[in-house]
Amino acid sequence: xxxxxxxxxxxxxxxxxxxxxGATTVVQLPSLIExxxxxxxxxxxxxxxNGGASGAVYIDFRTNGVNSVSVNNExxxxxMLMIDVLNPHTTFQRPKILGNGNFMTTNSxxxxxxxxxxxxxxxTEAALCLTFVCRKSENSLSEVRRMKAAMxxxxxxxxxxxxxxFGGN
Amino acid sequence: MxxxxxxxxxxxxxxxxxxxxxxxxxxKGFERTNIYAVDNCARTVPLNNQATFGGQDRFKxxxxxxxxHKMWLRxxxxxxxxxxxxxxxxxxxxxxxIIANCRFEYASKTLQEFKxxxxxxxxxxxxxxxxxxxxxxxxYAGLPPGAGGAEAQREALAxxxxxxxxxxxxxxxxxxxxxAFAPEALTSEADLIIDYQNLENLVYARVIATGATVxxxxxxxxPVITKSELCHQLIFTEPIExxxxxxxxxxxxxxxxxxxxxxxxAPAAAAAGVYTVKLDNLRLDxxxxxxxxxxxxxxxxxxxxxxxxxxxxxxxxxxxxxxxxQPITSFRLLANGQTISDVCTDIENRAVWREIYFPGxxxxxxxxFIPFAWLLREVKNVTGxxxxxxxxxxxxxxxxxxxxxxxxxxxxxxxxxxxxxxxGDIIKAVR
Numbered sequence: 096x097x098x099x100x101x102x103x104x105x106x107x108x109x110x111x112x113x114x115x116x117g118a119t120t121v122v123q124l125p126s127l128i129e130x131x132x133x134x135x136x137x138x139x140x141x142x143x144x145n146g147g148a149s150g151a152v153y154i155d156f157r158t159n160g161v162n163s164v165s166v167n168n169e170x171x172x173x174x175m176l177m178i179d180v181l182n183p184h185t186t187f188q189r190p191k192i193l194g195n196g197n198f199m200t201t202n203s204x205x206x207x208x209x210x211x212x213x214x215x216x217x218x219t220e221a222a223l224c225l226t227f228v229c230r231k232s233e234n235s236l237s238e239v240r241r242m243k244a245a246m247x248x249x250x251x252x253x254x255x256x257x258x259x260x261f262g263g264n
Numbered sequence: 265m266x267x268x269x270x271x272x273x274x275x276x277x278x279x280x281x282x283x284x285x286x287x288x289x290x291x292k293g294f295e296r297t298n299i300y301a302v303d304n305c306a307r308t309v310p311l312n313n314q315a316t317f318g319g320q321d322r323f324k325x326x327x328x329x330x331x332x333h334k335m336w337l338r339x340x341x342x343x344x345x346x347x348x349x350x351x352x353x354x355x356x357x358x359x360x361x362i363i364a365n366c367r368f369e370y371a372s373k374t375l376q377e378f379k380x381x382x383x384x385x386x387x388x389x390x391x392x393x394x395x396x397x398x399x400x401x402x403x404y405a406g407l408p409p410g411a412g413g414a415e416a417q418r419e420a421l422a423x424x425x426x427x428x429x430x431x432x433x434x435x436x437x438x439x440x441x442x443x444a445f446a447p448e449a450l451t452s453e454a455d456l457i458i459d460y461q462n463l464e465n466l467v468y469a470r471v472i473a474t475g476a477t478v479x480x481x482x483x484x485x486x487p488v489i490t491k492s493e494l495c496h497q498l499i500f501t502e503p504i505e506x507x508x509x510x511x512x513x514x515x516x517x518x519x520x521x522x523x524x525x526x527x528x529x530a531p532a533a534a535a536a537g538v539y540t541v542k543l544d545n546l547r548l549d550x551x552x553x554x555x556x557x558x559x560x561x562x563x564x565x566x567x568x569x570x571x572x573x574x575x576x577x578x579x580x581x582x583x584x585x586x587x588x589x590q591p592i593t594s595f596r597l598l599a600n601g602q603t604i605s606d607v608c609t610d611i612e613n614r615a616v617w618r619e620i621y622f623p624g625x626x627x628x629x630x631x632x633f634i635p636f637a638w639l640l641r642e643v644k645n646v647t648g649x650x651x652x653x654x655x656x657x658x659x660x661x662x663x664x665x666x667x668x669x670x671x672x673x674x675x676x677x678x679x680x681x682x683x684x685x686x687x688g689d690i691i692k693a694v695r
Contacts, residue, residue: 121529170315197373213318
């Protein structure tokens with residue numbers, strides 16, 4: 096997976112800007128995002144990072160039903176990022192996967208950025224460009240719409256009498 | 265098939281007697297039709313190296329021919345050494361507070377997850393302390409601050425090795441025997457993933473000379489989790505019965521569960537006034553809404569007891585309250601500007617409403633709830649629900665008294681959900 100979007104998927108771009116600290120923050124969005132399958136980190140820029148010391152941090156994304164899929168040898172929760180204070184802007188050629196979901200619906204999530212010790216990292220500004228990869232709704236697929244339109248009404252039982260296409264009984 | 269449809273046949277012993285020729289002297293009910301043996305001593309350890317406070321452990325439920333029912337963690341913690349200049353105590357109800365997050369996953373899909381403090385508040389509504397002695401003993405709970413011994417036990421714990429038991433009783437398959445989890449019916453293994461709370465939020469500490477909160481690390485040697493074991497019951501059934509179970513699960517089986525939706529971390533200033541929380545994350549069919557107001561100091565290291573309501577002065581130097589929960593004056597629930605639940609005061613909610621919906625409970629803790637059904641203690645047999653998405657713009661209006669610190673308001677929807685197991689896979693219906 097190198098950031099592809101399959102034909103049954105659609106994307107929502109979500110930009111998040113955090114200031115001061117990587118302690119757990121609840122990010123509220125003014126939009127409801129539905130049927131989320133994956134959250135990817137495309138770009139990040141952190142200024143004033145960790146008193147000028149480069150290093151690795153764990154970024155942890157959480158919301159109902161979506162959790163980090165990364166595993167690491169330090170038993171930390173989250174996905175590891177390498178921050179170089181001299182090159183604070185990173186565009187990932189292969190976007191980092193922050194979490195996988197299964198048709199999750201959300202308009203808020205928790206984010207934290209912590210040093211391997213578990214201490215929230217300090218910075219001036221952290222700007223994150225996220226892609227929410229969502230499953231297209233059934234009706235937005237033209238094939239499904241055509242198929243539904245082509246379907247004959249199926250007989251159903253109503254008041255004990257089978258409905259049929261001849262009308263009347 | 266929905267197993268609750270069989271509930272009366274399985275558990276309603278009187279109904280069986282009234283509607284059939286079964287004798288009162290017969291062995292009847294579940295034991296007659298389902299012969300099973302229970303193994304209480306199964307234990308698994310996490311994959312890879314052991315995590316400590318602030319870390320994450322993953323446990324596998326192996327595919328084996330027994331169903332998994334009750335589950336609990338057995339956590340061994342080493343003795344810490346508190347610096348000579350400080351005194352420190354673990355928070356009350358360590359079993360709840362140590363779980364920053366617990367989730368049960370299959371094929372990277374989260375089936376059910378919860379945080380320890382949610383469970384603590386849920387259980388404070390459900391049960392009276394006198395019915396919780398076993399839990400309190402397992403989890404170092406029911407030890408309020410103040411002189412007289414209880415808090416002293418928690419202070420002693422900060423510098424002694426101990427073993428803690430954490431019941432994972434929110435997971436659906438631990439709740440009733442017919443919900444027991446059948447790992448053999450799945451194509452792969454399910455994961456239980458535990459995030460442990462940071463030590464900074466599990467211990468409060470004071471400087472002996474000044475009584476101030478310790479700014480740096482109060483320990484010279486920190487306590488660490490040296491071993492964590494996932495203990496579980498295994499239910500073995502006879503082959504014919506087992507085959508029946510597997511056939512049912514292959515065809516598909518639906519389990520009603522309770523789930524949490526979160527609307528957390530809403531801020532409130534320290535001044536008295538009316539504060540409104542928009543509940544736009546809550547969409548599922550609600551069993552009841554539960555909320556707490558806590559001091560924002562819960563996120564300050566080594567400061568207070570995250571889930572404590574009792575404001576009795578601590579025995580640590582400096583005294584004063586270490587409680588996090590704060591009482592409200594009153595609340596209203598509004599939808600699209602209309603009143604859904606009219607003004608309900610603090611004591612009305614904690615005394616009158618609790619006695620109606622959770623009879624025989626306790627009123628001490630500042631945990632508030634808004635019910636949408638009867639029989640709130642039941643998981644499967646509740647009488648109703650309110651779909652919160654249908655209500656449109658939902659707002660919780662809180663009238664708060666003046667407080668010493670700013671506050672954080674956490675609201676949770678205890679919601680109905682469905683787990684569907686079929687053809688080697690398992691999913692949750694609504695997310």
